[in-house]
Amino acid sequence: MPKRLKLYHLVILLCLFVFSISTYSTANQKDGLLKIYFFNIGQGDAIFIEAPNGNQVLVDGGPDNAVLQKLGETMPFYDKNIDVVVLTHSDADHVTGLIGVLEKYEIKNIVYSNIVRKSALYDAWRYAVAEEGADIIDPMAGEIMDLGNGVTLTVLHPTESLTGKVLEKTNNDSVVLMLKYGETEILLTGDIEAKAERQIILNSADLDADILKVAHHGSRTSTIEEFLYEVSPQVAIIQVGAKNRYGHPTPEVLKRLEDYGIRYYRNDTDGDIKVISDGQNYQIITAN
Numbered sequence: 001m002p003k004r005l006k007l008y009h010l011v012i013l014l015c016l017f018v019f020s021i022s023t024y025s026t027a028n029q030k031d032g033l034l035k036i037y038f039f040n041i042g043q044g045d046a047i048f049i050e051a052p053n054g055n056q057v058l059v060d061g062g063p064d065n066a067v068l069q070k071l072g073e074t075m076p077f078y079d080k081n082i083d084v085v086v087l088t089h090s091d092a093d094h095v096t097g098l099i100g101v102l103e104k105y106e107i108k109n110i111v112y113s114n115i116v117r118k119s120a121l122y123d124a125w126r127y128a129v130a131e132e133g134a135d136i137i138d139p140m141a142g143e144i145m146d147l148g149n150g151v152t153l154t155v156l157h158p159t160e161s162l163t164g165k166v167l168e169k170t171n172n173d174s175v176v177l178m179l180k181y182g183e184t185e186i187l188l189t190g191d192i193e194a195k196a197e198r199q200i201i202l203n204s205a206d207l208d209a210d211i212l213k214v215a216h217h218g219s220r221t222s223t224i225e226e227f228l229y230e231v232s233p234q235v236a237i238i239q240v241g242a243k244n245r246y247g248h249p250t251p252e253v254l255k256r257l258e259d260y261g262i263r264y265y266r267n268d269t270d271g272d273i274k275v276i277s278d279g280q281n282y283q284i285i286t287a288n
Contacts, residue, residue: 040267043241044093051147057084061097087112088190089170113162172196182279189215197227218249242268
């Protein structure tokens, strides 16, 4: 066989091989499973959601650019698109990493309360949002985002638009989300404290969930007993950095969880925490 012909056959084989890898990777993403990654990124929140159809959501970005490495390890190397980015509130341990995410990835939708706040970091975020050119969703209770294949993300809080309002303390204005797939429900609470927890209860929101992302990294001012009773989770996940200066999670919150018989996982001791659900059952996998 002539050398040129051999080379031609080799190129064809290589192309088929690359195509088979790409097809396999795509098939892996669409396996009928909902996947939620609670990244171990230090003292902050960063939650990555992948729906069964491959749609992706990032909720918060942590205190630095560590989230970029986590996304690089989780997403296929060729995937530079994220369907939805949610900023629960404008504190540094939630917004900082998102600025780098907007610079590196193409974002279709951005969910955040466009408040007015005196902060150079928050100004940098708003500039990055303007440069991104994504569709902006103003989060208000009742807003439902359909991620496909029966997966929904519903806003439970805040109850009204905060756009244009001047706010310096934003914990109690955090975007609270209920992620649902079939029988599996996961409540994502940002940094809300007792005041907002009580308000959500009074608003008669359906809070029942299998898994609770503990608010405010396990601060004693959050996760009150009334809220735990309404949510009645089987499992709690605490996004918290090792040896943080705040003493999170506090003994008071851990005791409340234990008193209610709620099994809990922590990023500082368990590393990255992954939840997988087929809509009926769920499994929790930890890095440590």
